[in-house]
Amino acid sequence: MDAISLCEQYAAEHGMQQKNGNAPWRLFFRKEIFSPWHDAREDPIGTDLIYQQVLHGIKSGEYKCDKEEELASLIAQLYYVEEGPLEVNHLENQIYKYLPIFELKKNKLANEYWTGSIMYQYRRQFGVNPPDVHHVKESVVSFAKCRWPLLFSRLGKPSRNTCTIQTVSGDEYYIKSFNSQKIEYLILAFLNGLKQRSRFVIARKNQCGDDSNDLLDFEVGDLLELINGVCGKELLTETLVRGENTKTCLQGFIQSENVYVLPALIKPNANVMIYADNRNDFNRSQEATAYPQWRFGRDVLDMPLLKKLEGRKEQCNDAMTMFMFIMKYMGDHPSRRNRLSTDITDVIFKPAIAHEILRDELYCQLLRQITMNPSVTSEEKGWELIWLATGLLAPSPYLLKEVVQFLNSHQHPIAFDCLNRLKKLNKGCSRKFPPHFVEIEAIQNRTMQILHRVYFPDETNEAIEVESSTKARDLVCQIAKRLRLRNKDGFSLFVKVREKVLAIPETEYFFDFIRNLSDWAQNINVENSMLQINYQVFFMRKLWIDVKPGDDTNADLIFHYYQYLPALKPISRRTFGEEAENGNLPSHIKNLHMIRKPLTKYFQCEIAK
Numbered sequence: 001m002d003a004i005s006l007c008e009q010y011a012a013e014h015g016m017q018q019k020n021g022n023a024p025w026r027l028f029f030r031k032e033i034f035s036p037w038h039d040a041r042e043d044p045i046g047t048d049l050i051y052q053q054v055l056h057g058i059k060s061g062e063y064k065c066d067k068e069e070e071l072a073s074l075i076a077q078l079y080y081v082e083e084g085p086l087e088v089n090h091l092e093n094q095i096y097k098y099l100p101i102f103e104l105k106k107n108k109l110a111n112e113y114w115t116g117s118i119m120y121q122y123r124r125q126f127g128v129n130p131p132d133v134h135h136v137k138e139s140v141v142s143f144a145k146c147r148w149p150l151l152f153s154r155l156g157k158p159s160r161n162t163c164t165i166q167t168v169s170g171d172e173y174y175i176k177s178f179n180s181q182k183i184e185y186l187i188l189a190f191l192n193g194l195k196q197r198s199r200f201v202i203a204r205k206n207q208c209g210d211d212s213n214d215l216l217d218f219e220v221g222d223l224l225e226l227i228n229g230v231c232g233k234e235l236l237t238e239t240l241v242r243g244e245n246t247k248t249c250l251q252g253f254i255q256s257e258n259v260y261v262l263p264a265l266i267k268p269n270a271n272v273m274i275y276a277d278n279r280n281d282f283n284r285s286q287e288a289t290a291y292p293q294w295r296f297g298r299d300v301l302d303m304p305l306l307k308k309l310e311g312r313k314e315q316c317n318d319a320m321t322m323f324m325f326i327m328k329y330m331g332d333h334p335s336r337r338n339r340l341s342t343d344i345t346d347v348i349f350k351p352a353i354a355h356e357i358l359r360d361e362l363y364c365q366l367l368r369q370i371t372m373n374p375s376v377t378s379e380e381k382g383w384e385l386i387w388l389a390t391g392l393l394a395p396s397p398y399l400l401k402e403v404v405q406f407l408n409s410h411q412h413p414i415a416f417d418c419l420n421r422l423k424k425l426n427k428g429c430s431r432k433f434p435p436h437f438v439e440i441e442a443i444q445n446r447t448m449q450i451l452h453r454v455y456f457p458d459e460t461n462e463a464i465e466v467e468s469s470t471k472a473r474d475l476v477c478q479i480a481k482r483l484r485l486r487n488k489d490g491f492s493l494f495v496k497v498r499e500k501v502l503a504i505p506e507t508e509y510f511f512d513f514i515r516n517l518s519d520w521a522q523n524i525n526v527e528n529s530m531l532q533i534n535y536q537v538f539f540m541r542k543l544w545i546d547v548k549p550g551d552d553t554n555a556d557l558i559f560h561y562y563q564y565l566p567a568l569k570p571i572s573r574r575t576f577g578e579e580a581e582n583g584n585l586p587s588h589i590k591n592l593h594m595i596r597k598p599l600t601k602y603f604q605c606e607i608a609k
Contacts, residue, residue: 004025007023007025008022008023008025010023011023029049030053031046031049031050031053031152032152032153032154033152033153033154033186034145034149034152035190035193036190036193036194036265037193037194037197037265038145040137040138040141040142041138044134047134047137047138047141048137050141050144051081051137051140051141054140054141054144055078055082055098057151058071058074058075058078058098058100059097059098059099059100060100061100061101061102062151063144063147063148063151064100065147068117069117069121071103072114072117072118072120072121073121073125074140074143075095075098075099075114075118075121076118076121076122076125076126077125077136077139077140078098078140079091079094079098079118079122080122080125080126080130080133080136081133081136081137081140082097082098086119086122086123086126088115088119091115091118091119092111092115095111095114095115095118099114154179154183154186162174162175162176162180163175163177163180163181163183163184163187165187185411188411190263191263192263194263194264194265195232195236195261195262195263196231196232196233196236197231197232197233197265198231198232198261198262198263198264198265199225199226199230199231199232200223200224200225200226200261200262200264200267200268201223201224201225201226201232201235201243201254201259201260201261201262202221202222202223202224202259202260202262203218203219203220203221203222203224203258203259204220204258204259204260205220205257205258205259206218206219206220206258207254207255207258209250209252213253214252214253215252215253215254215255216243216244216245216250216251216252216253216254217245217248217250217252218245218247218248218254222245222246222247223245223246223247223267223268223273224243224244224245224246224254224259225243225244225246225267226241226242226243226254227242227243227244227251228242230242230243232261235256235259235261235374236256236261236374236375236376237375237376237377238256239255239256239257239375240253240254240255240256241253241254241256242254246267256374256375257298257374293305293368294368294371295368295371295372296368296369296370296371296372296373296374296378297368297369298327298332298333300320300323300324300327300333301319301320301323301324301365302320303316303320304316304319304320304361305319305361305364305365305368306360306361306364308357308360309357309358309361312357315351315355315357315358318351318355318358319351319358319361319365321347321351322347322348322351322352322358322361322362322365323365325344325347325348326348326365326366326369326382326385327369328344329344329345329348329381329384329385330369330378330381330382330385331375331377331378331381332369332375332378341437341440341441341444342434342435342436342437342440345385345388345434345435345440346434348362348385348434349362349388349389349392349393349434349435350434352392352393353392353393353430353431353432353433353434356396359393359394359395359396359430360395360396360398360399362389362393363389363395363399363403364399366382366385366386366389367386367403367406369382370382370383370386383412383414383415383418384414384443384444386414386418387414387417387418387421387443387448388435388439388440388443388468390418390419390421390422390425391421391425391431391435391439391467391468391469392425392430392431392434392435392468393425393430393431394422394425394426394430400422400426403422404419404422407419407422414443414448417448421467421468421469424467424469425468425469431468431509431511431512432509432512432516433511433512433515433516433519434515435468435511435515436511436514436515436518438450438452438511438514439468439511449465450465450466450467451463451464451465451466452464452465452466452537453536453537454479454493454537454538454539455536455537455538455539456483456538456539456540456558456559457538457540457558457559457562457563458557458558458559458561458562459562460558462479462482462483464478464479464482465478466510466511468509468511469509470509470510470511471506471507471508471509471510472492472493472504472505472506472507472508472509472510472513473506473507475493475510476488476491476492476493476506476539479491479539483554483558484554485552485554485555486551486552486554486555487552489543489545489546490541490542490543490544490545490546490547491539491540491541491542491559492504492506492539492540492541492542492543493510493537493538493539494537494538494539494540494542495513495514495517495535495536495537495538496535496536496537496538497517497518497520497521497533497534497535498521501538502517503542514535514537517535518533518535521533521535540559540563541555541559541560541563547560
């Protein structure tokens, strides 16, 4: 609607409005930009739409050809699709539908000239074994993609915002536009898409051939081609793939960490290979090359990343243990199976929770393993740990800015949620216990909205959203609002584990209390320590202060009546005993809702006594 208003405003300024004060407008659905890997054969419907766009663009003069032979060949294809077999008289009468108007107005003989040129191109292309009509449409679309790259591009207004593009030869181009961030996202999307479809990789580390493991022998800068239908998409998830060294023509397995996937669909030309021989550099940035300790690595740390841990032997050992288990969680280091979901995360987060000085070290280790990680699976696991960390503890103010910039610079779906979790955590204090298995299972299943079942005295229950930073008082307010209680005072959360029921302190983090209680229950039952402890969360009235029957109907019907009902069991036995024997008990059950209010008044009197 804003765009339409702007068009109408423009029409009014240039005197193009109609009598009713409105300007005519139309909406067009067009192909704006081609992806580098666009294949007209993969989408017949899209190809038909783009073909019609080219057909109208040729007629209107939007798409122009520099050579007359090129234009005649293209119109011959359009005529074959639209009209079918060639008839000279029909072509002469219909040629105006395809040729641009300015071509027909050049001279009086233009019609005859173009009729002859189009007939020649038609017979040359379709005289023998005419192809399928849709195949011709695909050819037209492929021609448009290669012939008019500027017309099939995304345009933006210039501004001070800059996007820098560095080519493989070292040239830099600066794009100044309001949409510079979108341009960056578009280019990265193209590069990632090309990498997933590419069959060509460059060696960035030497790999020695091993006959026992069938490893391929290559040196830094060698061009390798993936075989057996493998492409870059598989290389990003697998640690070993099979390929061929184009220099030696030998085949074998390639370790994914030793190569860089080229964003190319065809074999790189000689200039790129010369650049590879001269530079031997296919890392993503010069900064990452200058500081290899701040990018992904599969080797175990022999010392912490931060210098402030120097001289602290215990914390240094904890830091290296943390990193070891980070690698185990991400699948970059062997780990025994049949572990509890909290076993590895406990070792990662417990030292950082206990020692504030290790929190920055933990964040640095996690961000390091995410940076330039060649394995998509490993990187996804790393993001899971960052998500858990941002709900447990915050980095120091000195590192917080860097962490926020790191999260803002990544387009990963979890990054935005991590940023929000970090902001919420900064408003309070850090957690006291490692993540609960409910949190771990939530991020592993990518259900970042955690719904927890809460039970009420009237035997109903609700699924309530709980966050890592949710405290008991926050949850009490949330539930009271959802049940439309007039006052939340006096209500509390209770957790039942085995036969023990405990109230959650209002200032306690919800998952901290649950985790502490679960650990206590597991310590009691050491034999079944590998099993998760079942528990239930109840929401009930804890303090009976200023409770007036009838003031809050929802509270009376959901909580007050059912919480005091056990105290009335002896009374109910004496009152209804004889009538139950005589078969009159159903009449009392039928009218139970009528006596709830008097009973609630009775409860209040009992409490007052």
